Amino acid sequence: MPATPTLVTPDFTFDPDTPGACIAGVRPYRNSSYRLDAETIAGKFVVHNYGHGGAGITLSWGCAAKVRDIVARHLTVANDKAVAVLGAGVMGMTAASQLTDLGLKVTIYSDRSPAETTSFKAGGQWAVSVVEFQGKEAELKGIIKTAFTTFEESIGKGFGVSRQPNYTATRSHNLEIVLQLVPGLIPPPVPLPRMPFEGHARAGFEYQTLLIEPPIFLSKLEADLRARGVTFVRKKFASRSDVLNSVAQKMIINCTGLGAMMLWSDTKMVPIKGQLAMLPAQPDLQYLYGQDGYLFPRADHVVIGGTFEVGVNDEIPNRSVCQDLVRHIKSQFGQAPIKPVPDIHIHHPDHAPIVNPPIPEV
Numbered sequence: 001m002p003a004t005p006t007l008v009t010p011d012f013t014f015d016p017d018t019p020g021a022c023i024a025g026v027r028p029y030r031n032s033s034y035r036l037d038a039e040t041i042a043g044k045f046v047v048h049n050y051g052h053g054g055a056g057i058t059l060s061w062g063c064a065a066k067v068r069d070i071v072a073r074h075l076t077v078a079n080d081k082a083v084a085v086l087g088a089g090v091m092g093m094t095a096a097s098q099l100t101d102l103g104l105k106v107t108i109y110s111d112r113s114p115a116e117t118t119s120f121k122a123g124g125q126w127a128v129s130v131v132e133f134q135g136k137e138a139e140l141k142g143i144i145k146t147a148f149t150t151f152e153e154s155i156g157k158g159f160g161v162s163r164q165p166n167y168t169a170t171r172s173h174n175l176e177i178v179l180q181l182v183p184g185l186i187p188p189p190v191p192l193p194r195m196p197f198e199g200h201a202r203a204g205f206e207y208q209t210l211l212i213e214p215p216i217f218l219s220k221l222e223a224d225l226r227a228r229g230v231t232f233v234r235k236k237f238a239s240r241s242d243v244l245n246s247v248a249q250k251m252i253i254n255c256t257g258l259g260a261m262m263l264w265s266d267t268k269m270v271p272i273k274g275q276l277a278m279l280p281a282q283p284d285l286q287y288l289y290g291q292d293g294y295l296f297p298r299a300d301h302v303v304i305g306g307t308f309e310v311g312v313n314d315e316i317p318n319r320s321v322c323q324d325l326v327r328h329i330k331s332q333f334g335q336a337p338i339k340p341v342p343d344i345h346i347h348h349p350d351h352a353p354i355v356n357p358p359i360p361e362v
């Protein structure tokens with residue numbers, strides 16, 4: 001007998017030729033740690049906020065609050081009224097929102113509209129996944145707490161955020177980070193003698209997390225920012241000196257994601273390509289699934305993802321990879337033969353990608 005009632009099995013019907021069915025993005029991963037600090041160059045006060053790998057949506061509000069605090073401290077010695085934010089992804093727009101709260105005139109410069117960014121392509125699970133934080137455990141603790149609570153408070157307010165059960169066979173590294181750094185933020189995972197799906201005989205865990213639907217979240221953020229007087233300027237910067245010479249504002253917030261690799265000559269940045277298969281929406285699916293790949297039910301699609309191509313910096317989806325991805329998750333639900341080694345490179349949630357530091361007590 002299953003320990004919990006059997007939940008609805010996803011419908012895995014997938015046509016990779018449907019427009020928008022296969023998408024690819026590149027995670028802005030940074031070796032050793034994401035970057036969140038300030039420097040003064042050529043008379044400009046520059047705050048960096050990039051390199052959040054596979055957790056940019058997750059950490060966004062927490063990092064934006066840190067950016068606000070850094071700028072607020074700077075304003076005690078400077079008399080600036082305007083700030084330039086570079087980047088219209090989740091990092092740029094959440095930072096812009098916090099800086100508008102300080103009463104600053106905010107201009108966002110970006111070579112892409114919000115809907116064209118990597119952030120818009122993200123799956124949307126709240127998970128501290130594929131991001132490094134060596135030596136920054138205390139800072140990350142605050143970021144995680146602020147980010148989670150800000151998202152939680154926005155449930156039901158049009159930001160595309162919902163609380164969801166997540167089923168997983170093992171307690172993953174990204175879950176342990178949250179449990180160890182911020183005990184009590186989310187309830188402890190509940191062990192299940194058998195996962196509550198047809199065809200799924202393995203034991204597992206259920207835990208509560210948030211789902212943030214990037215198309216809804218980013219569209220709402222953009223609309224709110226415009227309503228509050230934030231200006232969006234389409235501009236591509238060629239280099240760091242181009243930024244410093246062409247941006248009039250004396251305060252600059254660098255939220256260029258992977259773009260920082262070239263603009264700031266940041267050799268710690270590593271592109272990690274991820275592909276997603278977008279199945280038709282299935283309103284009856286009310287849970288996330290994540291083990292060797294993941295499945296999220298969103299309002300627009302059921303998203304299947306988890307591929308992981310280190311060093312690959314292109315956004316070209318591959319239909320056969322997306323088909324393999326669907327087949328792989330389908331096999332986890334007993335709907336297709338299990339292959340001991342999947343045809344595609346899936347990120348295994350038990351370990352972080354390149355470096356896997358132990359999580360120290362804070």
Ligand SMILES: Cc1cc2nc3c(=O)[nH]c(=O)nc-3n(C[C@H](O)[C@H](O)[C@H](O)COP(=O)(O)OP(=O)(O)OC[C@H]3O[C@@H](n4cnc5c(N)ncnc54)[C@H](O)[C@@H]3O)c2cc1C
Pocket residue numbers: 024025026027028049050051052053054055056057058059086087088089090091092109110111112113117118119120121122123124125126127235236237238255256257258259260263273274275276305
């Ligand atoms: C397939 C996939 C699934 C993901 N799933 C999740 C998930 O479930 N949960 C989660 O938390 N995260 C997820 N992520 C990670 C998340 O998408 C990123 O961490 C996040 O989007 C980074 O945000 P960002 O604002 O730093 O970068 P971006 O969204 O890439 O924004 C960067 C901005 O800078 C601008 N820019 C860059 N260079 C220049 C330049 N030279 N001149 C002018 N403008 C420039 C760009 O146009 C853009 O506006 C996923 C990523 C991928 C690829």
